[in-house]
Amino acid sequence: MLSMTTGKLFARNNIIPLWPDDPPGGGGPSGALHVSANGSWSNIVSPTIQRFQPENPNGEAVLIAAGGGYRWIGMGGEAWPVAHWLNARGYTAYVLSYRLPHEKWRAGNMAPLQDAQRAIRLVRSMERRVHALGFSAGGHLLGMAAARPDFVTYAPQDDLDMVVPRVDTVGLIYPVITLEPPYTHTNTHLMMVGRDIAPGEEAKWSVQNYVTKQFPPTFLAQAEDDHTSNPYNTLLMRDTCRRAGVPVELVQISRGGHGFGLGRAGTPAAIWDEVYASWLSAHG
Numbered sequence: 001m002l003s004m005t006t007g008k009l010f011a012r013n014n015i016i017p018l019w020p021d022d023p024p025g026g027g028g029p030s031g032a033l034h035v036s037a038n039g040s041w042s043n044i045v046s047p048t049i050q051r052f053q054p055e056n057p058n059g060e061a062v063l064i065a066a067g068g069g070y071r072w073i074g075m076g077g078e079a080w081p082v083a084h085w086l087n088a089r090g091y092t093a094y095v096l097s098y099r100l101p102h103e104k105w106r107a108g109n110m111a112p113l114q115d116a117q118r119a120i121r122l123v124r125s126m127e128r129r130v131h132a133l134g135f136s137a138g139g140h141l142l143g144m145a146a147a148r149p150d151f152v153t154y155a156p157q158d159d160l161d162m163v164v165p166r167v168d169t170v171g172l173i174y175p176v177i178t179l180e181p182p183y184t185h186t187n188t189h190l191m192m193v194g195r196d197i198a199p200g201e202e203a204k205w206s207v208q209n210y211v212t213k214q215f216p217p218t219f220l221a222q223a224e225d226d227h228t229s230n231p232y233n234t235l236l237m238r239d240t241c242r243r244a245g246v247p248v249e250l251v252q253i254s255r256g257g258h259g260f261g262l263g264r265a266g267t268p269a270a271i272w273d274e275v276y277a278s279w280l281s282a283h284g
Contacts, residue, residue, distance in 0.1 A: 014051035018118045024154035025107035039076015047115045050095040052083040058090035061127035065096045067136025069187025078135045078261045094123050101191050109192045114153045116145040120165035132167040137188045139175025146170040147210035169283045171219040177233040178206040208240040217247040219279050221272035223256035251275050
């Protein structure tokens with residue numbers, strides 16, 4: 001597995017700020033980036049994308065958003081290992097460091113979606129094809145971004161913001177899809193809509209409510225014993241895609257819980273990545 005130190009050194013010369021000046025709305029935390037022992041990030045002062053380049057690029061890119069319930073971002077456990085795994089298959093990987101809603105950003109729960117849209121625009125300006133791959137809350141974030149490319153979340157900052165932030169495919173790994181009852185126990189729900197919920201907010205932030213026939217081809221994977229994001233989330237997303245006529249594939253894993261990333265070798269959770277690689281190749 002990629003170490004926290006190696007990940008930071010590798011990415012240092014490939015860090016691309018998302019915004020030319022302050023992010024929309026301003027505000028935010030102060031001080032240094034907080035990095036946990038397992039490589040999770042919080043106190044995101046400056047949202048960025050980190051570019052990981054393969055030796056033999058195939059001309060396609062994957063934008064990765066790790067999870068953490070919008071309280072932190074799992075770089076060490078999810079994003080960096082997946083970035084290197086994709087590099088080995090020729091894909092340029094871009095790892096998104098997005099603002100966390102409760103870190104004093106005046107944009108509030110709109111801040112991460114603004115960052116995701118801006119990141120897609122940036123990657124689109126550099127790459128021929130752009131795929132999105134999100135884990136847990138990162139799956140919620142990129143699912144929302146993929147479903148609502150025409151949703152204006154901020155005033156244009158420069159010419160780049162004239163580009164519609166569309167992705168070519170979306171992969172959602174143990175994602176949070178719905179925030180509607182009875183699936184209200186997640187940190188994603190707490191951070192995005194809170195406890196004192198205005199009418200319609202849970203539906204407003206539920207991915208399935210925005211899926212149309214224009215939604216990109218979709219890959220889903222989740223363990224049946226996931227006690228953080230109920231497996232109903234991927235079943236709901238699969239069925240919603242099918243009704244809309246969106247090509248969709250679901251890998252149901254017998255055991256693995258939540259947050260397994262690439263999955264430990266020899267465990268049921270280790271199967272999704274090669275299936276995803278084949279699926280991604282077929283949609284390239």
